[in-house]
Amino acid sequence: MDTNFSASQTQDSDDVQEMYCEECEKHDDRYTPAVGFCVDCVEYKCVNCLRYHMRHYKNHTVEEKNTMPQDFYFEKCSSHPKELIKFFCSECEKTACQECKNNDHKNCCNVSHLPTLAKDIKTSTELKSLKENLDKLSNDIKDTKNKLDDKCATMDSLENEAKATVKMHKDKLIATYKQQQNEIIDNFDKKMKETIAKLKKERKVLVEELAEKQSKFKLRISDEEQRTVKAVENSNADFKTLRKKHLALVDDLKKLSAELVQAQPLGLNCKLFLTMKFTERICEKLSQNMQEFQNNFIHHYKVEPKIESKQSIQSLETTTAFFSYIEIHKSAVERTATFHSDIKHLFYGMSSLCLLNESTLLATDYDRCSLAIFKITKKTSQCYDIIELPSEPWDITKLTDNKVAVTFPNETITRLFRSPEAMIRLITFSDLMSVVNTNDIRVSPPCHGIAYSNNNLIVSNEENGTVQILDMSGRIIRTIGKDSNGKPLFTKPWYLVVSPDNTTIYVSDYERHTVISLTVDGKVKAIYKDDQLKHPRQLTVDESGAVYVCGRWSYNVHQLSSDLTKVKILLNKGQGMNSPMSVAYCKNNNTLYVGMRGRNIEVFNLK
Known part of the structure; x- marks a missing residue:
C-alpha cells in the first residue's frame, strides 16, 4: 500500500550511511549490515543471505558494497510494517514498498527504485528550480506582509470609525424608542379610562338584561318543577283516594257494628233488622274495596334531569324541558329475594x-x-x-x-x-x-x-x-x-x-x-x-x-321485564343457586320456588 513521506520508522535519519540486510530484519527481526545489493530483487543483503541468494539466483545482477546504492531511505510502509519504502511511482506521486508495488502499482509504468532516483538529486535541475521558487516565495511573503500591515492599519481605522457611528446611532434610536413607548402608554392610559367608563355603562345595562333573563328562567324552571311534582303526586292520587275510601268504610263498619251490638239486648228488632241490612251492604262494599286495593299496583316512576347541570347559559335559555318523568312498567320494578325455607326432597332429574x-x-x-x-x-x-x-x-x-x-x-x-x-x-x-x-x-x-x-x-x-x-x-x-x-x-x-x-x-x-x-x-x-x-x-x-x-350453567335466576329488558340477577351462586333447573311463582304468597338438580327445592320470599 502507498504511504506518504513521514519520519523514519527504522532509522533516526538519512545521515546514517549504513544499510541493513532486509531479509534478516524481515524474517529474524535483527539488524545485520548489508554487503551487497540485488538489482533484480531490489534488496540489500548481508554476507550469508547474499551467498544463498547467489547460489539460487545465479542470473541475478548483484552489486557489491562499494558500488551498491548508498543513498538509503529507512522508512517502513504503514500497511506492511516489515517492508522498507524503496520505490516511488511518478504516475501516482506516491511511495511504495515491495508489497505495495506488486499489489497497488502493478499497472503503473513508471515505478522506480527510490535510491536510484535520488542518486543525482543534489545536482538536478528540479532541485535548483525548487530552491529558486522557494527564494521567490520568501520574498513574496515579506512583500505581502508589509502590504497586509498597511491594510490592517486602514481596517482598524475604519473599524473604530464604524463602532463610534453605531454607538452614537444606537443611543439615538433607544432614546427615540423609549420616547415613543411612553407616548403609547400615555395613549393607552387615556383609552383605558375612556373604555372603563364605557364598560361601566355597558355593565349596568348587561346586569339589568341578565336580571330580567334570570327572572324568566326561574319562572320557566319553576313551572317545569310544578308540572313534574304534579305528575309525581298524580301517581299516588289513586292510592290516596282508595285509602280514604277504605278508611271511611272502616269507620262506617265500626259504627254499624256498635249499633248492631247495642240493638240486640234492647229488643229493638226493627232497628236490629235495618242495622243488619246496612251492615251487610257495608261489608260487601268493604270486601270490594279490599279486592280493589289488593289488585292495584304501585305506579313506579323515576324523575331524571334532562340536561347536565353544567351547561352554557345559551343552552339553559333554549332548553324547553329540564326534567323527565318516566313511568316504570310494573314488570321492570326490581324485586328482592330472601330465603324462606327449602323443600327437602332430592331430585336427580328435576324438569x-x-x-x-x-x-x-x-x-x-x-x-x-x-x-x-x-x-x-x-x-x-x-x-x-x-x-x-x-x-x-x-x-x-x-x-x-x-x-x-x-x-x-x-x-x-x-x-x-x-x-x-x-x-x-x-x-x-x-x-x-x-x-x-x-x-x-x-x-x-x-x-x-x-x-x-x-x-x-x-x-x-x-x-x-x-x-x-x-x-x-x-x-x-x-x-x-x-x-x-x-x-x-x-x-x-x-x-x-x-x-x-x-x-x-x-x-x-x-x-x-x-x-x-x-x-x-x-x-x-x-x-x-x-x-x-x-x-x-x-x-x-x-x-x-x-x-x-x-340459567343452569350460569348458576343464577334472571329477572326480566315484560319486554325482556334485564332488570337484575335476582339469585346467584352465593344465594345457593347450583344448577337451577326449574322455577315457579306463587302470587298469593309472593313466593318463588327454585328447583335444582340433585338438591332440594329452595323457597324465596319476594319483595
Missing part, C-alpha cells in the same frame, strides 16, 4: 315446577319417571305424595285448580315395537290430590315445553325447532318456527310460559342461551341474550308480567 294452588306444588322428576306433590304452608313445605308415571315427564302446566297437563317427550305407542311418540297427558286430581282421571293427547316427538292459554295448549318441539298452538284435542292451530326473514327461531326450545294477559309467549332456548317473546300469531317481539345467562331452563311470570328464568 319443571308448577303451582296448582297456593297450598300445592307439583314437580316432575325426569330420571325417576315420577310426579311429586308437596303440601305448602306458611311455615313449612313437605312431600305429600309421589305418583309413578309410565315414562319420563318433562314440563307441566296448570289447566284448572285440579287439573294439569304434562309432556312426555319419549312416550312409546306399544311395548312390542316401541315406536317413538310424544305424549301430553291431562291429569285430574281429587280434593285429596289423588289421580281421578287421565287423558292422553299424542303429538309429534319430542314435545318438551308446555303452557295453557285461552283453552289452548302451547307446546315446543326440539326436533323441528318450533312452537305449536294446539286445541285441547291435539289439533295444530298454528306453528311458529321462522322469523320474518325465514330463518329458524329456535334450536332447543325446552320451556315456555304465557304472560298474565295471554298476549305474549316467552320461550327459553337452551342451546342459543336466549329468551324470546312472541305474539300468539308468531311475531317476534324481543330477544334476551346476556353473557351472564347460560343454558336457560324453565321460566315463569308473576302478576305484573315480570319474567323469571333460571
